[in-house]
Amino acid sequence: MKSIDEISRLSAEDLERISLDESIPVPEELSARxxxxxxxxxxxxxxxxWVLPTGIAAAVATLVAxxxxxxxxxxxxxxxxxxxxxYAEVEKVFAKISGTVAYGAEKVSQSEQTLDKLSYWK
Amino acid sequence: xxKLYILVAMLLMSITALAQDGRSLYNKYSDYDNVEAVYISPxxxxxxxxxxxxxxxxxxxxxxxxIKSLSGLYIxxxxxxxxxDDLAADVxxxxxxxxxxxxxxxxxSGEVTRMYTVGDDFVVNSFVMLSHDGDxxxxxxxxxTIPRDKLENLIADAAKD
Numbered sequence: 001m002k003s004i005d006e007i008s009r010l011s012a013e014d015l016e017r018i019s020l021d022e023s024i025p026v027p028e029e030l031s032a033r034x035x036x037x038x039x040x041x042x043x044x045x046x047x048x049x050w051v052l053p054t055g056i057a058a059a060v061a062t063l064v065a066x067x068x069x070x071x072x073x074x075x076x077x078x079x080x081x082x083x084x085x086x087y088a089e090v091e092k093v094f095a096k097i098s099g100t101v102a103y104g105a106e107k108v109s110q111s112e113q114t115l116d117k118l119s120y121w122k
Numbered sequence: 123x124x125k126l127y128i129l130v131a132m133l134l135m136s137i138t139a140l141a142q143d144g145r146s147l148y149n150k151y152s153d154y155d156n157v158e159a160v161y162i163s164p165x166x167x168x169x170x171x172x173x174x175x176x177x178x179x180x181x182x183x184x185x186x187x188x189i190k191s192l193s194g195l196y197i198x199x200x201x202x203x204x205x206x207d208d209l210a211a212d213v214x215x216x217x218x219x220x221x222x223x224x225x226x227x228x229x230x231s232g233e234v235t236r237m238y239t240v241g242d243d244f245v246v247n248s249f250v251m252l253s254h255d256g257d258x259x260x261x262x263x264x265x266x267t268i269p270r271d272k273l274e275n276l277i278a279d280a281a282k283d
Contacts, residue, residue: 073146076161083169086162090170090195091185093262097251098277100235104228 143220144196144248144263147212151198154205160197167192167266184279187272194265199258206259213252213261222250232256239270246270 010018018024080086152159171190200206222238229235235253239246246269251262 073149075163076145076148076152078163078166079160080162080166083166083173086166087170087173087185087189089160089197090162090189090192093195093197093264094185094276097237097249097262100228100237100251100253101226101277103230104226107228 143216144194144250144265147209147216147261147263148196148198150212151200151205151209154200156201156203157205158197158199160195162195164193167194184276188266188268188276191268191272192264192266194263196261196263196265198261200260202254202257202259206254209261210252210254210259213250217250217252220248222248225249241268241270244270246273249273 007015078086080089148159148161151157152161167189198209200209217238220240222240225237225239227234227236233253233255235251238250238252239248241247245267247265247267249262249264249268251260253260
């Protein structure tokens with residue numbers, strides 16, 4: 001059996017002569033295999049044709065989405081110029097949060113005391 | 123090709139999620155009448171972090187351990203009305219979409235306060251507090267990479283005082 005290199009070195013006349021030589025046995029499924037290989041190569045080529053346009057479309061869609069998000073949601077202006085005033089505001093916020101937590105903790109503690117009293121009288 | 127579609131879909135989803143944050147709510151409501159709005163930017167937090175040993179008179183909260191981990195603060199206070207209701211609805215929507223976890227809820231004589239966090243066991247990426255009393259709706263959103271233990275200690279310590 002010839003290798004692919006040897007076949008590629010053959011002239012057109014040689015290839016024609018060999019193809020007409022009926023003494024050379026041809027496998028039965030060769031034709032079907034060749035057709036399947038050609039169809040697969042066609043499908044792959046068709047798929048490759050769509051990769052670039054689809055990739056470009058996806059990149060454009062992503063850029064548009066990022067652009068829209070950034071322009072519609074810009075960074076606001078700082079309320080304070082002075083970091084000490086900003087710090088005081090942050091502190092006020094945390095004091096408020098802590099106050100709410102303290103209130104919640106107090107309620108939990110009161111409930112526990114009530115439960116303790118109830119269990120004592122049972 | 124399928125990987126590309128999945129990547130683009132994930133990117134678009136993350137962009138959409140990014141759009142529903144404290145900043146978008148602040149941008150939406152801060153220009154309304156009767157709205158008090160405060161924003162502190164990441165740049166200002168970096169500046170605060172550079173002040174040596176910040177100590178303020180008045181409130182008894184030591185922010186030193188977490189101040190450098192904060193990257194944004196949004197506050198909106200809106201007098202009761204249609205705009206306040208819209209804000210509360212928008213906050214609830216973004217809480218539900220953003221995988222926030224309810225940290226605490228307190229109700230007292232018509233005043234409801236809820237606190238939410240998003241992050242993991244070690245880090246809080248966003249803290250939200252929404253409260254309504256009869257007159258006002260308050261929204262506070264703190265963004266950052268805040269160590270959870272330090273945040274909890276700070277709040278607990280301040281709550282004791």
